[in-house]
Amino acid sequence: MVIVMAPTCTAADIDTIADAAIEAGCEVSVSRGESRTIIGLTGDVAQFTTLDLRGMPGVADVVRVTAPYRLVSRDHHLRRSTVSVAGVPIGPGTVTLIAGPCAVETPDQTLQAARMAAAAGATLLRGGAYKPRTSPYAFQGLGEAGLRILADVREQTGLPVVTEVVDASDVALVASYADMLQVGTRNAQNFALLQAVGAAGKPVMLKRGMNATIEEWLMAAEYIAQRGNLDVVLCERGIRTFETATRNTLDVSAVPLAQRLSHLPVIVDPSHSGGHRDLVLPLTRAAIAAGADGVIIDVHPRPDQALCDGPQALVDGDLDELARVMRVFPPLVGRSRARGPIAFGELVTLEDGRVGSGIR
Amino acid sequence: MVIVMAPTCTAADIDTIADAAIEAGCEVSVSRGESRTIIGLTGDVAQFTTLDLRGMPGVADVVRVTAPYRLVSRDHHLRRSTVSVAGVPIGPGTVTLIAGPCAVETPDQTLQAARMAAAAGATLLRGGAYKPRTSPYAFQGLGEAGLRILADVREQTGLPVVTEVVDASDVALVASYADMLQVGTRNAQNFALLQAVGAAGKPVMLKRGMNATIEEWLMAAEYIAQRGNLDVVLCERGIRTFETATRNTLDVSAVPLAQRLSHLPVIVDPSHSGGHRDLVLPLTRAAIAAGADGVIIDVHPRPDQALCDGPQALVDGDLDELARVMRVFPPLVGRSRARGPIAFGELVTLEDGRVGSGIR
Amino acid sequence: MVIVMAPTCTAADIDTIADAAIEAGCEVSVSRGESRTIIGLTGDVAQFTTLDLRGMPGVADVVRVTAPYRLVSRDHHLRRSTVSVAGVPIGPGTVTLIAGPCAVETPDQTLQAARMAAAAGATLLRGGAYKPRTSPYAFQGLGEAGLRILADVREQTGLPVVTEVVDASDVALVASYADMLQVGTRNAQNFALLQAVGAAGKPVMLKRGMNATIEEWLMAAEYIAQRGNLDVVLCERGIRTFETATRNTLDVSAVPLAQRLSHLPVIVDPSHSGGHRDLVLPLTRAAIAAGADGVIIDVHPRPDQALCDGPQALVDGDLDELARVMRVFPPLVGRSRARGPIAFGELVTLEDGRVGSGIR
Amino acid sequence: MVIVMAPTCTAADIDTIADAAIEAGCEVSVSRGESRTIIGLTGDVAQFTTLDLRGMPGVADVVRVTAPYRLVSRDHHLRRSTVSVAGVPIGPGTVTLIAGPCAVETPDQTLQAARMAAAAGATLLRGGAYKPRTSPYAFQGLGEAGLRILADVREQTGLPVVTEVVDASDVALVASYADMLQVGTRNAQNFALLQAVGAAGKPVMLKRGMNATIEEWLMAAEYIAQRGNLDVVLCERGIRTFETATRNTLDVSAVPLAQRLSHLPVIVDPSHSGGHRDLVLPLTRAAIAAGADGVIIDVHPRPDQALCDGPQALVDGDLDELARVMRVFPPLVGRSRARGPIAFGELVTLEDGRVGSGIR
16 A cells, blocks of 8 residues: 655654554555655555545545455465356356346246257356346346246256345345355445355355446455355446446456456356347357356347346347357367256257257 | 337337237327337336337337336426424425434544534434445444444434434334434445335435436335335435546536436435545535535544544534535525524534534 | 556566666655565656556556646646636636527627626626537538627627637637637547647637546646646536436536646536536536636527527526526635626616626 | 427427428427327438427427438448458458557567567558647657658558548648548547548548447547548447546447447457556457457557557567467458458568467
8 A cells, every 4th residue: 555645744744654554564664755755555455444544644645556355366366266056167167158037937938048048058047036126116026936936947957046136134045046146236235235145155146236346346256255255256247337329338358357356257247238139149259258257148038028128138049149159169268168067968959949959 | 108110110010019008008109200110108107117118029219208206206296395304304495414423433423523513503413333335344333332322422412313224134223223214325226225214114315326327316216115105315425437536426417407307305415425525515515506405424523533434524623614504505595504303502512612603 | 656566576677667767867765565565756747757667577557646737737836826818817716607609600699698698797708600519410600700700799798709619720710719719528638729729829718528537637738738828727517427317417526626636717617517408507506606716608599599509508587597696606605706807787788678687 | 309298388389399390301290198298200310400409398308219320320321331441351251450559659660560460460550650648748659750650661561551640630641641540539529630531532440439429439430421431440449437447448349239330340449448468369359259340459569668558569479369369260250351452471470480370
């Protein structure tokens, strides 16, 4: 940490700060220039947080030069991590496809979507039973009934389940059904929820807040890690910008950046960032090409009847291309497509037999 | 709602949409132009939300032309509302000052800050017992012990208490101590929390999400209102932009805009938006001049020792000017300063006698 | 300037940097911590710009701790400046009202708008002869014919003229008619234009780029100042954010901030930031209350027939309130309203006699 | 265009609007609902721009439903265009690599950079002789001397030259040396410059303004097209957002979106968006995977001595991977790498023989 003193600061101001820092356990070095004095502090994150230096007399600016996170930092864990979700790896050697319906609506819709997902190469099933919606008048999800549907479909397809939890008090219930807990963009700084999923004993997919800097996103992950859970997968899903042609702006640069700053796997949600079906495949290709450890994609058997986010769900006709992308792009970036923990060859035939050949 | 059809749409596409809209209870009118067909729907918010028109064949764009909220809309409640917090009004006739420490740290610090607040003209006390912090290593608040301190200080000063709740499961506890519940910017789309405060039977101050449009902010208020609680005060506290010279960018235009769209009172937090002590008074003046129904301000007896947001807290030396602003600006915009529910004349003398004369 | 070295840097890396900095004339001090080495440089702006330290081996980050501008900096000129526009002051003692039509359309419209402006207390006339428009199909201004109209109206009303120049090759022509040259938001980083107005010998009003940080805005002013022209007035006019309810988001905090960083006067354009007539008066009040040295406002005798930005122009019915604001707010912030260089008492009676009493 | 009337509008208000629209040549259809009346207008862009409907009585909102551009729109030109730069194609069948130094510094540096570029597969040479810099104290480019160096290097390498022009008065000069004129992000709404390059008879690369919506970017292209020049290549180079970990946020979604809205080719600048060398290759892969028609990349033989943007320039060690990317990614998206107009086999051997094999 670097403290830049105001031109008007006194020698006593400098001493006060140096003393406080030394007392907190930091090493201190003072650079007196003609116009500016700069105080350098080195030491540990936890020491700095006890110091509120900005409020002290004579301080012009405080510049943090080390990351404010520790457990999720790559400085502390040089090799990139692989998170295992019921045996399915998400990490640097593979590209994992997670797919399924945005919202669980009926057993049939969910099963059909799961089969579409598997046909395209998915090894994990996504599906929401609790839906955070901007409007209180919109469909809010089936709740526990939705979780039961997901569990049934898992049994039928062998696909482990990733599902969102929106309130700390629901974590135990959702964790009893899910293989991986998802924290959504609107809860990315719901610290009570982050701590609860940190204690739930299940892998967590943490979406980036749509207004979160990469650093804040990693701080949110640190909240989960601090409760003893390092099985966290970061998910870039677009940030809010002035551009309104897309629902959010996919920050594809965040993939290599977050991977350099943190050892955690980083995946991409091309469905929610763009908000248009036409963008999903180009953004999927871009995500894998940029080095993403996986992608999470909405698929729906009848998007025009979807209760949530129909316009962005892939349909049958898109699945061949998705399967091709999952087959040809990972090798170009030195990876294999993630295989599921079980053989699911028999799943890939849809009822109408049209898709499914892609992944052989 | 207006549906813009693609140039390539068919007559059947148009019919399908018109039929669906009529079935949902909307009035439909179709404008066929040479290049474009436009379908106008009129009817109620709730009807539209059951239609997912964007996913239907032939649709190029869907443009909403009525507000997606109802209970908080000024269309449905032409006169602007006044919310009463333990007898203190927040509304169009007054400018209410809410002040106090960012975080409750000790009984003494809280009492001193409350006295500073009262001296400057505050009629409500703010103070955080639960603090949502970006870093898990930062001070997270005293919890229920902090609530007890606030209740004690209320007894000593007569100032009703505004305090934040961060998790739905804490709402009953916090409501048992507080006169007004605050929902913070990071929880502005924590829908479980919004619904819980909606059912708690206490007035709510809803901070704008730092990435929320004005419409999304009003939708969050609608979540609270929908549970039967219309005692909601909106609080503009800055939005996230590319500018880094301030912590957030105070969107002062949001004050008149939100007041035109909603009947709810709108106040401003000049402390958290700017993040610098020097900005608090200019932004306070700007907020009142723009028509805010109140302001909420951090004060601290010893900001250099504050455990949270010290750099933005006003100190003793600022209070005379704050008191002057509260006295001279409200009449210029046709308002009086909000008076507390009780006489608090004896509170305004600080121990050192320096401030307090301002509000006579 | 502070250079943060990577944990993996070598002693040779540190020496290389120190040597380069010393050679450039900087003072260097090295703080070696256990985990991080920090190199502090002190010296002059011009020295730093010759060093491209970020690209050097072993460097993790470079943090600038002094402002990159000099001539416009308040560090180099402690007292805030007053700029005189044909005798009308813009600066810390006054609040100057600049008003007029967005675009010059006809002699009559311009004269009527100028009379409205004067009636509300304006001492400078704005009006565009060259209009930068997003669409090539929109009205682009009258060019030199518009400048002649402005000169005629100046003669009839005594109001000095502020008008925009959009291309470096037009500067001499526009300067031959105008009393103050305006550089618009879209040209805020058109460096050829900035240099040309810097050499034109007339005061300049520099609008903030809608995507410019405060620092970049001051750097643009530095371009003008570097050509020998320190008569620059900064104009905050809203920045681009995710919020679409307003045309741009007025960054009212930029007023006190820019005044702290620079000695130049800072005014506000409440018309173009909000984009709605209803917002102009609240934002004008907010600007003056926040400490602006002036405001620039669109007025139009017939906004429904305006060729440019009609929806935001004030009309006759708003002028009484504008005049009242100009009369009662400046004294509250320790200022007087700027008086024009001439008596213009006879101008304040509009044809219908309704307004004009306000400014006596 | 759709006009949404306020609930309080009168029948006369509706008639006034309908009459004005009919007079302007639009077709009009009025949908009277119980709560809202909606007026649909169909017709041509040029007709709408003469109407300033927002300012008319009774109007609540005006919603444009057709694009405000015409010549660059894909509606008017269904097949995507290929732009030829001295025989090198940029368009839907190829992926064109444009590379070279950010700024031309010396003949030697430029030639070396050009050879690096060619070795990696570039068929066009970039290099700046006029540099728009935020600071007036930074290197501003060599001007015409730089153009001469570029022309010499073109002669030695056969690579056509792409170079920036920053002022309308320089267009003729720059066009006399360049094969393609570049308009930079800071000049993306410098309409005088856009019109000048539109008349210069050379292909133009138009960078997206860092604060420009996709629509505004296309409107800027329309300015060029309107002067008779349809040889415009759009270049996405990152937008300004709240994220500061990257210089700008590459909006990779803009590639497929702009290609859907416009027939013009769309390329990506991965160097300036990210601002870090480490991001250039991942973003290059992402751009090609998303469907970009080309990429423009900074290379420099000695980035630590570069006078401009050294930290983002690729160095020798990166070129093998760039060459590999240019070889293996285009076929995956159904394209070939653009070949230059001449054989340049002998160029690919750098002096030290390390790179160059990649592109065979």
